[in-house]
Amino acid sequence: MKIIVFIEQIVSTQVKLQGVDYFDSTRVSEDDLVINPSSKNALEGALKLKDQLGAEVTAVCVRGLKPNKALREAIAMGCTDAIEIADENIYTDDPLLLAKVYVEALGKIGEFDLVFLGVEEQSTGSYAIGAMLSEKLGLPSVLYAEELEVIDSGYKVGHVLEGGRKIVAMPSKGVISCSDSQYFTPRYTSMRGILTAKRAEIPKWTAADLGLSSSVVGKEATSLIEVSFSNIVLEKESYIIKEGEPEEKVENLLAKLKEDEVKLGA
Amino acid sequence: MVKTLVFGQIREDVIEENTLGVLNKLTEISGISEIIVALFGHQIKDEWITELGKHGASRVVSVKAPELEVYLSRPYVKAMLEVIEKTEPMLVIAAGTVYGEDLIPRLAVHHGVSCAQRINDISIVGDELHFHTPVRDDQAMKVNRIEGAIKFATSRAGAFFVNENPDGGSPNVESFDVTFSEEDMLVKHIEIKKAERTVNLKDAKIIVAGGRGVGGKEQFQIIRELAEILGGEIGATRACTDVHWIEETYEIGQTGQSVSPDIYIAAGISGAPQHVSGIKAKTLIAINTDEGAAIFNFADYGIVGDLHVILPILKQKLQG
Numbered sequence: 001m002k003i004i005v006f007i008e009q010i011v012s013t014q015v016k017l018q019g020v021d022y023f024d025s026t027r028v029s030e031d032d033l034v035i036n037p038s039s040k041n042a043l044e045g046a047l048k049l050k051d052q053l054g055a056e057v058t059a060v061c062v063r064g065l066k067p068n069k070a071l072r073e074a075i076a077m078g079c080t081d082a083i084e085i086a087d088e089n090i091y092t093d094d095p096l097l098l099a100k101v102y103v104e105a106l107g108k109i110g111e112f113d114l115v116f117l118g119v120e121e122q123s124t125g126s127y128a129i130g131a132m133l134s135e136k137l138g139l140p141s142v143l144y145a146e147e148l149e150v151i152d153s154g155y156k157v158g159h160v161l162e163g164g165r166k167i168v169a170m171p172s173k174g175v176i177s178c179s180d181s182q183y184f185t186p187r188y189t190s191m192r193g194i195l196t197a198k199r200a201e202i203p204k205w206t207a208a209d210l211g212l213s214s215s216v217v218g219k220e221a222t223s224l225i226e227v228s229f230s231n232i233v234l235e236k237e238s239y240i241i242k243e244g245e246p247e248e249k250v251e252n253l254l255a256k257l258k259e260d261e262v263k264l265g266a
Numbered sequence: 267m268v269k270t271l272v273f274g275q276i277r278e279d280v281i282e283e284n285t286l287g288v289l290n291k292l293t294e295i296s297g298i299s300e301i302i303v304a305l306f307g308h309q310i311k312d313e314w315i316t317e318l319g320k321h322g323a324s325r326v327v328s329v330k331a332p333e334l335e336v337y338l339s340r341p342y343v344k345a346m347l348e349v350i351e352k353t354e355p356m357l358v359i360a361a362g363t364v365y366g367e368d369l370i371p372r373l374a375v376h377h378g379v380s381c382a383q384r385i386n387d388i389s390i391v392g393d394e395l396h397f398h399t400p401v402r403d404d405q406a407m408k409v410n411r412i413e414g415a416i417k418f419a420t421s422r423a424g425a426f427f428v429n430e431n432p433d434g435g436s437p438n439v440e441s442f443d444v445t446f447s448e449e450d451m452l453v454k455h456i457e458i459k460k461a462e463r464t465v466n467l468k469d470a471k472i473i474v475a476g477g478r479g480v481g482g483k484e485q486f487q488i489i490r491e492l493a494e495i496l497g498g499e500i501g502a503t504r505a506c507t508d509v510h511w512i513e514e515t516y517e518i519g520q521t522g523q524s525v526s527p528d529i530y531i532a533a534g535i536s537g538a539p540q541h542v543s544g545i546k547a548k549t550l551i552a553i554n555t556d557e558g559a560a561i562f563n564f565a566d567y568g569i570v571g572d573l574h575v576i577l578p579i580l581k582q583k584l585q586g
């Protein structure tokens with residue numbers, strides 16, 4: 001059994017914007033580059049099946065400033081191997097173009113059973129890639145999965161739903177996007193994993209290796225055109241207390257609430 | 267003039283709230299010429315059509331089939347593609363629910379274009395549609411346009427208000443049939459596990475809500491105690507209800523309850539958009555160990571600190 005997990009690397013959303021030029025890679029430290037949180041849920045989904053059924057798990061990363069770092073972490077978590085796809089000719093801000101790259105990557109990988117992805121890319125709030133990929137592949141899919149159970153005909157999957165959870169059955173070949181649930185809570189890297197990751201050889205594929213050019217997956221090919229990008233200036237002023245002993249902090253808060261005539265309590 | 271097709275979603279036997287919000291938004295934009303709503307299901311109720319008309323739909327196109335009883339990607343994509351072909355809209359939009367976010371990107375793929383995601387505004391500039399999406403925990407706004415004859419978009423849950431006094435008329439109604447094959451039904455519906463709603467938080471004036479930072483079932487006690495002292499209700503994130511630290515009824519957000527208290531205390535909550543979208547509080551107070559947590563962007567007041575240290579002190583001080 002072979003599982004492919006597509007992960008993304010993002011600049012941690014804890015890195016706050018200081019003007020929109022913070023994206024300038026020289027201002028982003030290595031520590032700021034993290035695996036997209038829900039990509040980690042996807043890794044966990046695949047690794048659970050690896051533990052259970054002995055699957056082979058390949059992590060693939062197309063997006064990010066140092067995808068190699070993310071992939072080594074994926075191996076340290078337990079993935080069998082990893083593939084980096086990096087090329088200036090790939091525009092990673094359009095989910096449709098990413099889906100095109102993923103389809104070709106799967107083609108080059110060859111046989112596979114399941115594809116796992118995170119439910120969304122946290123930095124841009126983009127969720128469309130899972131749906132687009134499964135549509136392009138013409139494979140059955142379940143998005144926003146929260147739990148998964150192996151059954152004879154494939155998988156029984158519970159997914160997020162307004163007002164509760166929906167349970168469906170899907171065949172054994174398909175696409176699943178994983179959310180931040182108890183079942184998909186990511187494991188930590190292990191000492192052994194970290195050593196394996198250090199030694200791992202991670203092949204690097206370019207767009208050309210996948211038979212793609214910038215006219216197909218580059219910025220010139222996108223139908224999603226950025227008109228503007230601007231900082232949101234918060235209108236409301238927040239009073240956030242960071243300094244002091246706990247007791248002082250609470251007193252500070254209560255005094256401020258009193259001053260502002262905000263009544264705590266009925 | 268922009269002819270628009272809206273994916274009509276039904277939840278608990280009525281038109282889903284965010285869908286009404288999208289309709290309201292569309293009626294406010296002068297360049298939107300016609301609002302068509304697609305309705306799917308095992309049955310199509312007259313009151314849904316009346317409701318859609320009131321909220322601005324001038325035309326309702328429905329497809330009735332047993333395969334459409336509950337949302338499943340394949341049959342819904344197939345039905346919606348046929349409605350698109352029949353109605354030739356310039357904009358296809360769905361409220362950003364789980365189903366809406368599943369459907370729209372798939373339709374876009376079939377039309378060879380990308381889609382705008384989780385928008386909180388649309389504007390028409392010249393003859394271009396501009397889609398506004400907040401990114402990076404609402405720190406920045408990205409405005410996109412989409413190339414191609416048909417544009418696809420989803421709204422962000424909770425982004426648009428529902429018009430409380432809609433005054434639209436009755437829409438033209440048409441229906442047609444779509445046939446489905448076994449291939450369309452490879453993913454099979456088993457059941458919907460509805461969260462039990464035993465407590466209604468809609469009218470609560472004060473809510474003390476806990477997130478994953480609370481750390482366990484027993485640890486939720488401090489949230490309960492504080493809520494009690496303040497004469498308020500408790501609330502929680504999906505992360506907590508998912509692991510049964512607290513009953514599902516207390517989930518707040520896109521898939522939980524929507525609340526509008528005077529005071530919302532968020533303890534150990536990171537501030538995911540799906541949670542925050544359910545809160546319209548006059549005053550939000552956040553307690554989180556992580557100074558960078560997104561919840562502080564939404565908070566009026568906050569303490570950076572451990573909730574298990576801060577909340578007991580707060581409780582003690584409030585008790586006098």
Ligand SMILES: Cc1cc2nc3c(=O)[nH]c(=O)nc-3n(C[C@H](O)[C@H](O)[C@H](O)COP(=O)(O)OP(=O)(O)OC[C@H]3O[C@@H](n4cnc5c(N)ncnc54)[C@H](O)[C@@H]3O)c2cc1C
Pocket residue numbers: 119144160179180364476477478479480502503504505506517518519520521522523533534535536537538539540541544553554555556559571572573574
């Ligand atoms: C389609 C969809 C719909 C969803 N709908 C909802 C919804 O309706 N409602 C909802 O809540 N979620 C919903 N979610 C889940 C949502 O995306 C987040 O995963 C969830 O809200 C995170 O919950 P959290 O903030 O409790 O946990 P986390 O994101 O893990 O945050 C925990 C926070 O606690 C802080 N913390 C840790 N320890 C302490 C301490 N001792 N003291 C103080 N702070 C501490 C941490 O710094 C962190 O910020 C949905 C997800 C999807 C995909």
Ligand SMILES: Nc1ncnc2c1ncn2[C@@H]1O[C@H](COP(=O)(O)O)[C@@H](O)[C@H]1O
Pocket residue numbers: 009010011012020023064065123124229
């Ligand atoms: N002004 C910008 N707006 C949006 N994205 C940008 C901008 N400048 C750079 N980027 C992209 O965003 C990536 C890093 O952002 P992220 O990982 O999403 O936090 C970079 O690798 C760039 O490709």
